[in-house]
Structure formats: structure tokens, C-alpha cells
Amino acid sequence: MLSLMQEQAEARAGTLDEELLIPIRHEADLLTARQRGRALASSLRFSSSELTLIATAISEVARNILSYAGTGEILLRLARKGSRRGIVVVARDQGPGIADISLAMQDGYSTAGSLGLGLPGAKRLMDEFNIVSEVGEGTAITMSKWEH
């Protein structure tokens, strides 16, 4: 169910060649994920501010994996939408899932003692943000940012 919805979301955003899979198991992997994301996005026409937004959003969704699922992965790839190129970031895990997504997307809501800004914040930093979650199955967040 999760993977089907995810595949559909991915199919809508035509994929270019580059694709990177970064396992998220330890806190050090957050650094790797955001550095790789920034490096990949920097091959497109993004301003340095936009690169920072992308790297920060990746950091937040990767942190979300560590905090709630323990382990998961970040998939980074370049994509094309019409004449615009962009970066698509998928953060997926097989953790406990999110029972109430609208609650999880509220500023300040956290069950992990954090600021509760990670997911709603990441959504504000990116152009598109989609979250699919099944309790007991896991969570998949697909977010993207496009060149102007």
C-alpha cells in the first residue's frame, strides 16, 4: 500500500538519471544525507539559499526517521517537471507509522521531546511535500524542490 502510493507519486515526477540511496541508521548519517543532497542539488540552477533550504529539509526528515523509526533511508534524485529540473527527496522507514498525520504536521507537536518543527518546517522549506504513513507499516515522505 505504502510502496504503491509512493511509486505513483514518483511516477508523476519524471526521473532523471542520478539517484542516491543513503541508509539512515546513525546520527552521523544525517550529515551524509544533507551533504549529498546539497551536492546533488548544486548540479541544478539553485541559489545558495535554496541549497541551504534543501539541505536543512533533508536534515529534518532524516532526523525524523532516527527519532521515530530508528532506521530508514533517504533516496535522492534529480527529476524533471516540464522544462524545470528539480530534486526529489524520499525519506522512508518501516517504523511505527504516524497515527494522525495532520497532528504531526502541526508546528510544535512532538512525541520525541523535540521542537516539533521538523516535518512542518521541512514542508515550508520545499515546494512539494507529501507524507504517507500506515500505523505499524512505516512512513514515506516525498518532497521536492524545483528550479525557477
Next chain:
Amino acid sequence: MRAPILKQGKYLIGSIQGSLSDADLLALRDELTSTVREQRSSGVVIDVTVLDVLDSFAARTLRTISQMIRLLGAETVIVGIQPEVAVSMVQLGLTIEGAATALDLEEGLALLDARTGRGARRHAR
């Protein structure tokens, strides 16, 4: 240590040298608070110039460091937040309230002088 702590008179300077992991940030917090006490420092500057990302954990930790140091009777100034990082922090909804900020190390030290009342003495000299 990716963030060596330098002593300059009554002040400490936490100079971040590269991307910091969460563990590095927490180590900096512990090191700064214990050094403030040992050295009887009245102010701390944390230089984040090299950081290209300040996410929610980093912002929260900087805020926590500042609060802890205030409890020890000293002031903290965060310096060197890059313009891109500021854009990102505002969009994320992050604040580091409680910690003063300044453009760079020089401004940060001047702000500490003003806040700890050393500015007047320095002028009088």
C-alpha cells in the same frame, strides 16, 4: 574536537570548525559549560560561520547552551550565522531566543563587553 574552545581574557570562544554532528554539538555544550565554570568566564562567543545548515536540533542546542551559560552567570553571543542559514531558520520556524546574536566575532566580543560592563572600563583605560 570539531569546535575547539579558545580563552580570551574573561571570555571563551567556541569556534566551530566544520559540520557538526549532534554528538559534536552536545560535546561543545558540555565543554563550554564546564569551562565557563573552571575559567570563571563572564561571556561566551559561539562562532557558527562555517555551518551551512542549522537545523532544529542545532538551533535547540544553541538555545540550551545559552540558557545553561546564563544560569552560570555568563552571557552567550552566537556569531556568524550565514544569510542563507538565517533564511532557512526563519522558514523552519526556528528561534534561538535567549541567545544574543552578532554579525561576526569582533561584533560578538564588543556586545559581550557592553553586556558585562567591560566596555566602560576599557574606554577608561
